[in-house]
Amino acid sequence: MQIRSLHSNEKQLYFSVSFRKDKNNKDQYIGMNAPKLNCIPNPVTNTCRIQYELAAKAFVKLEVFDIYGNHQNTIYSGLSEEGKHEISWNINDSKGNALPNGVYLISLKTATHKTQIKTVITK
Numbered sequence: 001m002q003i004r005s006l007h008s009n010e011k012q013l014y015f016s017v018s019f020r021k022d023k024n025n026k027d028q029y030i031g032m033n034a035p036k037l038n039c040i041p042n043p044v045t046n047t048c049r050i051q052y053e054l055a056a057k058a059f060v061k062l063e064v065f066d067i068y069g070n071h072q073n074t075i076y077s078g079l080s081e082e083g084k085h086e087i088s089w090n091i092n093d094s095k096g097n098a099l100p101n102g103v104y105l106i107s108l109k110t111a112t113h114k115t116q117i118k119t120v121i122t123k
Contacts, residue, residue: 034115035115036115037052038050039106042119043119045121048089051086052084053083053085058110059078060077060079060080061076063107064093064106064107066103067104072093072094072099091121103119103120104120104121
């Protein structure tokens with residue numbers, strides 16, 4: 001692995017690389033097929049669009065957690081085809097109550113990957 005600084009006139013490239021723990025609890029590279037996840041807009045004021053992209057058909061679980069790790073809502077749980085997907089979320093918890101202002105984690109889990117992004121709720 002090579003690590004170096006970027007200069008101000010260089011473009012940055014981003015790659016999604018996945019690892020998992022093997023039977024000896026060591027990181028094992030499993031490819032660049034990790035799901036992509038995005039929340040638009042961010043910060044969120046009343047509703048947002050959660051976009052994700054899968055490299056292959058998979059069972060997907062989209063969940064929201066507060067910064068303390070407390071589960072707030074399951075936005076989607078089901079089978080998704082390969083490709084791009086978009087789900088609208090009204091920033092409510094699982095009981096239908098509006099979430100208070102703060103930082104939240106949106107988590108996308110499949111059988112082989114877990115991806116998280118931060119989103120900020122401001123009203």
